[in-house]
Amino acid sequence: GIAPAVHAQATIRWRLTSSFPKALDTIHGAADVFATSIKAMSGGKFEVSVHAPGELVPALGVVDAVQAGTVEMGHTAPYYFFGKDPTFAMATAIPFGLNSRQLTAWMYDGNGLKLFREFYDQYNIVDFPGGNTGAQMGGWYRKEIKTAADIKGLKMRIGGFAGQVLTRMGGVPQNIPGGEIYQALEKGTIDATEWVGPYDDEKLGFQKVAKNYYYPGWWEGGAQLEFYVNKAAYNGLSAEHKAMVENAASHAHTVMQARYDARNPAALKRLVAGGAKVLAFPKPIMDLAFKESMGLYEELNASNPHWKKIYADYSNFRRDQNLWFRFTEAQFDRYMQSAKL
Amino acid sequence: GIAPAVHAQATIRWRLTSSFPKALDTIHGAADVFATSIKAMSGGKFEVSVHAPGELVPALGVVDAVQAGTVEMGHTAPYYFFGKDPTFAMATAIPFGLNSRQLTAWMYDGNGLKLFREFYDQYNIVDFPGGNTGAQMGGWYRKEIKTAADIKGLKMRIGGFAGQVLTRMGGVPQNIPGGEIYQALEKGTIDATEWVGPYDDEKLGFQKVAKNYYYPGWWEGGAQLEFYVNKAAYNGLSAEHKAMVENAASHAHTVMQARYDARNPAALKRLVAGGAKVLAFPKPIMDLAFKESMGLYEELNASNPHWKKIYADYSNFRRDQNLWFRFTEAQFDRYMQSAKL
Numbered sequence: 001g002i003a004p005a006v007h008a009q010a011t012i013r014w015r016l017t018s019s020f021p022k023a024l025d026t027i028h029g030a031a032d033v034f035a036t037s038i039k040a041m042s043g044g045k046f047e048v049s050v051h052a053p054g055e056l057v058p059a060l061g062v063v064d065a066v067q068a069g070t071v072e073m074g075h076t077a078p079y080y081f082f083g084k085d086p087t088f089a090m091a092t093a094i095p096f097g098l099n100s101r102q103l104t105a106w107m108y109d110g111n112g113l114k115l116f117r118e119f120y121d122q123y124n125i126v127d128f129p130g131g132n133t134g135a136q137m138g139g140w141y142r143k144e145i146k147t148a149a150d151i152k153g154l155k156m157r158i159g160g161f162a163g164q165v166l167t168r169m170g171g172v173p174q175n176i177p178g179g180e181i182y183q184a185l186e187k188g189t190i191d192a193t194e195w196v197g198p199y200d201d202e203k204l205g206f207q208k209v210a211k212n213y214y215y216p217g218w219w220e221g222g223a224q225l226e227f228y229v230n231k232a233a234y235n236g237l238s239a240e241h242k243a244m245v246e247n248a249a250s251h252a253h254t255v256m257q258a259r260y261d262a263r264n265p266a267a268l269k270r271l272v273a274g275g276a277k278v279l280a281f282p283k284p285i286m287d288l289a290f291k292e293s294m295g296l297y298e299e300l301n302a303s304n305p306h307w308k309k310i311y312a313d314y315s316n317f318r319r320d321q322n323l324w325f326r327f328t329e330a331q332f333d334r335y336m337q338s339a340k341l
Numbered sequence: 342g343i344a345p346a347v348h349a350q351a352t353i354r355w356r357l358t359s360s361f362p363k364a365l366d367t368i369h370g371a372a373d374v375f376a377t378s379i380k381a382m383s384g385g386k387f388e389v390s391v392h393a394p395g396e397l398v399p400a401l402g403v404v405d406a407v408q409a410g411t412v413e414m415g416h417t418a419p420y421y422f423f424g425k426d427p428t429f430a431m432a433t434a435i436p437f438g439l440n441s442r443q444l445t446a447w448m449y450d451g452n453g454l455k456l457f458r459e460f461y462d463q464y465n466i467v468d469f470p471g472g473n474t475g476a477q478m479g480g481w482y483r484k485e486i487k488t489a490a491d492i493k494g495l496k497m498r499i500g501g502f503a504g505q506v507l508t509r510m511g512g513v514p515q516n517i518p519g520g521e522i523y524q525a526l527e528k529g530t531i532d533a534t535e536w537v538g539p540y541d542d543e544k545l546g547f548q549k550v551a552k553n554y555y556y557p558g559w560w561e562g563g564a565q566l567e568f569y570v571n572k573a574a575y576n577g578l579s580a581e582h583k584a585m586v587e588n589a590a591s592h593a594h595t596v597m598q599a600r601y602d603a604r605n606p607a608a609l610k611r612l613v614a615g616g617a618k619v620l621a622f623p624k625p626i627m628d629l630a631f632k633e634s635m636g637l638y639e640e641l642n643a644s645n646p647h648w649k650k651i652y653a654d655y656s657n658f659r660r661d662q663n664l665w666f667r668f669t670e671a672q673f674d675r676y677m678q679s680a681k682l
Contacts, residue, residue, distance in 0.1 A: 041382060042582035070484035100675060101442065101475075108595060134442075135673045197669070216673035243381035249591035253470075254449060261446035265661035268668070278668060286676055319682040320606035326678035327609070327619060328476045328538070332557035333440060333674075335627055337667035341660040 002266055010284045014048045014233065016073035017057040017065055019080060021178075024200060026263070028052065030131040030225060030256040031075040037248035046241050048073060062228065067123045075130055078226055082161040083276075087159040087306040089303070090314055091116055091127065091141050092225040095293040100222030100257055102321040107224075111313045119306055126234045128249035130227040136217035137201065139194030140185065140210040145281065148288050157181050157193035162219030168292035174210030178204070189208065194219075198267035200258060205275040214286040218289050225256070243256040344517040355389045357414035357576065358398040358406055360421060362519075365541060367604070369393065371472040371566060371597040372416040378589035387582050389414060389427070403569065408464045413574040416471055419567055423502040430502040431655055432457055432468065434564040436634040441473040441563030441598055443662040446518065448565075451658050455652045467575045469590035471568040472597030475605075479622055480535030481526065481551040486622065489629050498522055498534035503560030509633035519545070526550045533617035535560075539608035540601060548617040555620050559630050566597070567666070 016035065020027040028050075035048040051071075053059035062074035063081050079092035090097070090110075098106060106112035107129050120127050139158070146150065152170040173212030174190050184190045186209040193210070194217060195201045207213065227249050233243065272278060297315075300307040348462050357376065361369040372446060376389040392412075394400035403415035404422050420433035429449060431438070432453075439447060447453035448470050461468050480499070486492065493511040504514030525531045527550040534551070536542045548554065563617075568590050575583065638656075641648040 037584060037588050041581055041588060043581040096677065096680065099596065099670070099677070101602055104595065105599040108599035109603035129534040135669045148464050159361035173447070198665075216676070217668035217669060218673065218676070221673045221677065238384070240382055243378060244585075244588075247378050247382060247588040247592045250595045251588045252594050254445065254591045258449035261442055261662070261665075262450035262658075268665055280672055283442070290676075290680060291653065308421040313682070317603075318467075318677075321602065321611075322674075322677045322680070322682060323628070324602075324606035324609055324675060325540075327559060328478050328556035330671075330674060330678060331621055332476045332559065332562045333663075333666060333671060334563065335557070335559070335631075336437065336440070336659075337663045337671060339437065339631060339663070341663060 011044065011047045012042075012237075014072035015051060015056060016048050016075060016227075016228060017055070017062055017071045018074070019053060019076040021052055023087075023203065024196075026199065026256060026259045027131065027133070027225060029043065029259070030252040031227075033255050034075070034227065034248045034252040036132070037251050038244055041244045041248065042241065046244065050075075063123060063125070066125055066230050067230045069124070069230045069232060072230050074228040076228065077223060078127075079159065079161050079223075085306055086300055086304060087119055087196050087310055090307075090310055091224060091226055093220040095162055095165050095219040096290055097221055098318050099325075100134045100224075102318065102325070103132065103174045103222050103224050104129065104253070105321070106314065106317050110317050112317075115310045115313060120228075121231070121308065124231040126231055128227040128229070128246060129224060129253045129328075130249055131225040132254050132260075133196055133220070133223045133225075134193070134257060134260050135197075135222055136220040137197045138214035139192055139219045140201070140206040141192040141212040141214060142185070142188065142210045143191065143245050144212050144279065145214065145285060147282070148284055151285065151288070155189050155190045155194060157184070159194070159219070162194075164296055165219065165289060165292050168190060168296065169288055182206065182209065183192045185328070196223075197260065197264050198271055199263040202267045202271055207271050209272050211275050211277050212279055213271065214281050215274045216281070218281070218286060218293075227252075342666075352385065353383075353387045353396040353578075355387075355413035356392060356397060357389050357416060357568075358392050358394070358396070358403055358412045359415070360394060360400045360403050360417040362393050365537075365543065367473070367540065367597060367600045368472065369627050370564060370600070371593040372568075375416070375471070375568065375589045375593040375597050378592050379585055382585045383582065387585065391416075394449075402592075404466070407466055407571050409568045410465070410571045410573060413571050415569040417569065418564060420500065420502050420564075425571070426590060426647055427502060427641055427645060428460055428651055431648075431651055432565060432567055433562040435638075436503055436506050438562055439659050439662065440473050440666075441565075442474065443621055443659065443666070444563050444565050445594070446662070447658050448656065452654045456654060460647055460651065462572070465572040465573055467570045469568040469570070469587060470594045471590055472566040472594050473601075474537055474564045474566075475598060475601050476538075476563055477535070477561040478538045479555035479558045480533055481542070481547040482533040482553040482555060483526070483529065483551045484532065485620065486555065486626060488623070492626065492629070494529045495533060498525070498531050500535070500560070505637055506560065506630060506633050509637065510629055516640070520659060523547065523550065529674060537564075538601065538605050539612055540604040543608045543612055548612050548615050550556050552616050553620055554617040555614065555622050557622070559622070559627060559634075568593075571671055620661065 080091040
């Protein structure tokens with residue numbers, strides 16, 4: 001018999017390298033959700049294999065690998081690459097930035113995605129929002145943080161871009177792989193660490209060695225992940241497969257935030273039962289962090305045209321979002337949070 | 342030549358009836374986003390035509406039409422059908438219910454979607470989340486609402502299920518089509534109306550005839566839309582097309598909330614410039630509404646097994662969500678809302 005043309009069409013097999021180990025099941029899982037959707041929608045004619053860090057590419061090699069076409073896709077937190085250009089950070093989270101819904105709104109209906117498509121073009125990357133953690137916690141501290149003086153000399157494991165703000169506040173950011181944080185905190189080699197939020201933090205057991213659990217994570221009010229697609233690989237896709245990438249990314253984006261939201265509450269309760277002391281950062285600490293963040297952004301505006309262009313749009317959007325959210329969204333939430341439910 | 346089998350495959354053409362006129366471009370538009378995605382992903386082999394109310398089916402005929410298979414799909418706010426069963430309302434919004442992110446979390450990673458799939462089975466419906474408006478405003482009032490006594494006898498145009506709570510508070514809910522509200526408010530036939538939020542309300546011009554614009558819309562802390570698919574039609578789809586329906590629905594769900602969030606701030610500013618007075622409901626009003634809502638839910642628990650089963654899960658989820666959101670999410674947002682941006 002004659003095989004119909006469609007069966008002769010070769011299956012497209014792509015490789016996606018994730019910056020996140022399988023143990024971070026919500027974040028790593030967003031790439032699995034994406035790949036499962038692509039396979040199902042294409043009837044197996046377009047398959048994306050998901051690889052943990054180190055299988056093909058190191059955790060922080062995602063941009064280089066996608067740029068070079070070593071892999072067709074990556075799933076990462078863009079702010080890891082602030083060393084290449086701090087502009088990357090705005091696609092994940094910057095201190096005192098947009099929250100999860102606001103960042104999604106900026107990407108999908110503001111100028112966010114448009115501006116980042118332009119920015120990423122120099123890296124041969126086409127980006128898609130790929131999940132959000134929601135507002136993260138402010139981390140685990142061996143001692144309570146009561147005044148700005150308590151930040152001076154504080155050795156804290158904290159992600160790169162926010163580390164610049166911590167430095168300006170007098171702290172000492174530390175770069176320690178996830179697997180070594182617990183021991184460093186236990187020994188006192190570091191005074192504090194941030195990670196994500198209850199659901200992920202619980203797995204690492206920090207409450208046993210640094211019980212003061214602060215909020216909010218002012219440097220990550222809504223940390224977005226992105227899917228990166230190599231530009232040539234993307235352009236080689238059919239219109240059908242391009243649309244599948246867009247829709248599967250949106251599905252993964254939605255599912256990942258839903259998983260964090262659904263799973264954090266029970267984890268927080270278990271952490272508190274296990275000895276965690278949940279504390280708000282004092283206002284003077286927040287104010288100092290805010291001042292130093294805005295100071296950093298002014299410097300970047302002056303030194304980096306990519307940053308300046310995107311931050312101008314981002315910061316206008318942020319101002320308007322917070323103007324609006326303070327009314328009905330905040331008041332509804334505040335009432336519910338104080339209600340006897 | 343021999344046409345390959347794939348070309349011989351007939352195009353699937355579905356009809357989707359929306360409960361929303363094109364003028365509500367964000368809500369009606371979610372169905373357009375869905376249909377555009379389905380067509381693009383299938384290469385035109387699966388097409389969904391979107392119809393405004395009245396073209397095929399009246400706005401409130403969606404459930405009957407999908408149930409009977411008159412149309413393959415609908416896009417609606419389930420709470421419109423509280424008269425069939427108040428359980429429908431939980432898939433959109435109930436007074437003092439889940440906010441937008443919380444409802445999405447319940448649907449995608451809690452038991453929400455699972456429970457509603459069971460519930461809708463009796464109506465031959467398979468449901469998918471299809472957008473959210475976010476927390477709505479509390480509406481437009483000719484006179485200020487200062488005490489619970491101001492609710493007594495208040496004639497207010499308000500959606501069905503919330504109207505039951507308003508009745509318990511002493512108010513008089515009115516059912517008036519969108520196109521006739523302005524005149525009724527101008528003439529004083531009604532004292533107040535609720536609609537959606539700044540972006541949609543602005544189009545109807547209520548600030549000209551009832552300038553007191555209250556928040557929060559305690560009956561709609563996050564109003565979800567859904568796509569309804571006729572069960573037999575859904576079961577007749579290939580696995581590929583089923584996956585496309587799920588992913589396109591998620592994409593539309595995300596885009597719709599993004600559009601409201603991105604567009605509400607500028608509309609609010611224009612409304613205020615046009616004379617709207619933005620006011621918070623006094624706490625005694627909120628407390629009365631809360632008490633009457635909880636009283637209604639107790640009665641429904643006693644009288645309606647569908648409600649009881651789903652509300653048990655919903656209310657547990659709501660309690661845990663508000664416990665968690667009060668920490669880092671609320672504190673981050675509060676700081677940003679009071680910051681000079």
